Amino acid sequence: MANVAALKDKAARAALEHVEDGMRLGIGTGSTAEAFIRALGERVASGLRISGVATSERTAKLCASLDIPIVTLEEMPALDLAIDGADEIDPALRMIKGGGGALLREKIVAAASERMIVIVDQAKQVETLGAFPLPIEINGFGMMATYLAIQKAAAALGLGGDIVLRKEGDGPFITDSGHLILDASFGRIPDSEALSAALHAVPGVVEHGLFLDLATFAVVASDSGVTVIKRR
Numbered sequence: 001m002a003n004v005a006a007l008k009d010k011a012a013r014a015a016l017e018h019v020e021d022g023m024r025l026g027i028g029t030g031s032t033a034e035a036f037i038r039a040l041g042e043r044v045a046s047g048l049r050i051s052g053v054a055t056s057e058r059t060a061k062l063c064a065s066l067d068i069p070i071v072t073l074e075e076m077p078a079l080d081l082a083i084d085g086a087d088e089i090d091p092a093l094r095m096i097k098g099g100g101g102a103l104l105r106e107k108i109v110a111a112a113s114e115r116m117i118v119i120v121d122q123a124k125q126v127e128t129l130g131a132f133p134l135p136i137e138i139n140g141f142g143m144m145a146t147y148l149a150i151q152k153a154a155a156a157l158g159l160g161g162d163i164v165l166r167k168e169g170d171g172p173f174i175t176d177s178g179h180l181i182l183d184a185s186f187g188r189i190p191d192s193e194a195l196s197a198a199l200h201a202v203p204g205v206v207e208h209g210l211f212l213d214l215a216t217f218a219v220v221a222s223d224s225g226v227t228v229i230k231r232r
């Protein structure tokens, strides 16, 4: 079996074939997105002209180190194509994202893009979302009240499980936008649209990691090659 890093690189390079000269790109976060950024850096070094909006400070830093031109979303608010990884993806191209903590900017950038290509290795494919804990970005104010409201909203949909504050070192993980993340181990999520709406209705929830109706197609790398999956 090919190693996971090689599969991520394969998916990244296949997605790069969809990048054209002059494009305005949304550039994702995570190890698969990093494989894409490194491959994009090679193309930029050999003459490809693009402008990119980074979905995290980490991505912005890597792009800068590879001389990939980065602008802000304020400077370039409409994008042609976002390319990003995912933690889980189902056959309808619904996703869980945010394992790397960049879900808010990733979702804003994806929504500002005409198309989104998701790059994953085969291990990210699931029939139903939920084995991966769902990241929920929350405001620090009233964190406990928000936690309880999320628990109640999920319970109303028949979802339980641990909801834990993401940590980094001795303290909480703080997102690029200064928020906290709760990781919710709901297990199988049969109705992600209903959960999305319920979470959005909780004051204190800034964004959640359910990405629905955003992916145009997914590039999935497996031992047998690269498959393009369109929405079912």
Ligand code: 5RP
Pocket: 028, 029, 030, 031, 032, 033, 084, 085, 086, 087, 096, 097, 098, 099, 100, 101, 102, 103, 106
């Ligand atoms: C970051 C993300 C990433 O796309 C997701 O976590 C997948 O990461 P990786 O490619 O490292 O498996 O959503 O917030």
